[in-house]
Amino acid sequence: MQEVLERPVTTVAEAPVDKNKGKVKKVLVICSKGKLEDVYAALVMANGALMEGIQAKMFFTFFGLEAITKKGADHLHTATVGNPAFMPGMPTVLAGLPGFEAFASYMMKKEMDKLDMPHVTEFFQMIEAGGGEIYACRLAADMFHLKKEDFVPEVKDIITVGDMYALAEGEGTQIIFI
Amino acid sequence: METLTYNGTQIEVNAEGYLKDMNQWTPELAREMASKENIELTDKHFDVLNWLRAKQAEGTPLSIRKIGNSGLVDIKQFYALFPGGPLKISSKIAGIPKPASCI
Numbered sequence: 001m002q003e004v005l006e007r008p009v010t011t012v013a014e015a016p017v018d019k020n021k022g023k024v025k026k027v028l029v030i031c032s033k034g035k036l037e038d039v040y041a042a043l044v045m046a047n048g049a050l051m052e053g054i055q056a057k058m059f060f061t062f063f064g065l066e067a068i069t070k071k072g073a074d075h076l077h078t079a080t081v082g083n084p085a086f087m088p089g090m091p092t093v094l095a096g097l098p099g100f101e102a103f104a105s106y107m108m109k110k111e112m113d114k115l116d117m118p119h120v121t122e123f124f125q126m127i128e129a130g131g132g133e134i135y136a137c138r139l140a141a142d143m144f145h146l147k148k149e150d151f152v153p154e155v156k157d158i159i160t161v162g163d164m165y166a167l168a169e170g171e172g173t174q175i176i177f178i
Numbered sequence: 179m180e181t182l183t184y185n186g187t188q189i190e191v192n193a194e195g196y197l198k199d200m201n202q203w204t205p206e207l208a209r210e211m212a213s214k215e216n217i218e219l220t221d222k223h224f225d226v227l228n229w230l231r232a233k234q235a236e237g238t239p240l241s242i243r244k245i246g247n248s249g250l251v252d253i254k255q256f257y258a259l260f261p262g263g264p265l266k267i268s269s270k271i272a273g274i275p276k277p278a279s280c281i
Contacts (some may be wrong), residue, residue: 126242
């Protein structure tokens with residue numbers, strides 16, 4: 001048994017990689033959630049792609065639409081209830097008290113400011129400046145009665161799911177769903 | 179150890195081509211490095227490179243957002259000056275380490 005364990009193990013990470021093959025050339029980040037942390041994950045990944053010279057498109061759907069509304073973009077909250085990783089040990093009853101979620105979100109935004117993280121609307125400006133494109137989902141927009149003028153100016157269009165897949169066309173595209 | 183020879187001087191770089199000592203940088207070396215990225219440096223490029231070097235010397239962590247707020251260029255212009263990954267490419271040409279920034 002000992003002998004087996006001592007044999008050198010080739011891990012995936014050590015396998016030689018041909019950098020020219022399978023290179024990520026484009027990402028399509030789909031954001032279907034409207035919680036602060038989910039929206040930021042989408043924004044950081046899209047912007048991070050642009051920083052690496054990778055094309056980035058964003059598609060916001062369902063509760064993710066809240067993030068691209070003029071009213072909601074800079075007022076997103078983190079969930080304090082139903083979020084076991086948030087302050088482990090915090091009783092759900094307390095986390096659900098009025099004002100608690102607003103307070104937790106305020107604290108989280110304060111920490112983000114310390115890290116020089118832009119606000120959501122500024123992030124959209126950065127992504128657009130870097131050549132990224134932002135779209136809203138037609139079906140969800142109809143459902144929530146949202147129109148183009150309700151969205152931040154960086155939203156290019158309200159498109160169907162078919163149009164969304166067209167955005168992902170081309171070799172080397174990765175679709176990320178949040 | 180990787181080196182880059184310029185004007186008969188050996189310049190140490192890391193595996194990704196970033197200078198190990200930012201004091202070995204010269205504007206001429208920057209032009210040479212930029213040509214490898216298919217960039218022809220203008221005064222505007224040098225404004226950004228000098229700003230990056232000054233911030234690096236101060237020990238300020240660099241990010242695209244900070245460059246956008248520098249007053250020199252906006253983010254769109256920055257992407258246009260150094261296409262294909264502006265922060266890492268400009269840092270390489272500026273002779274400073276690759277910024278470890280996610281934003």
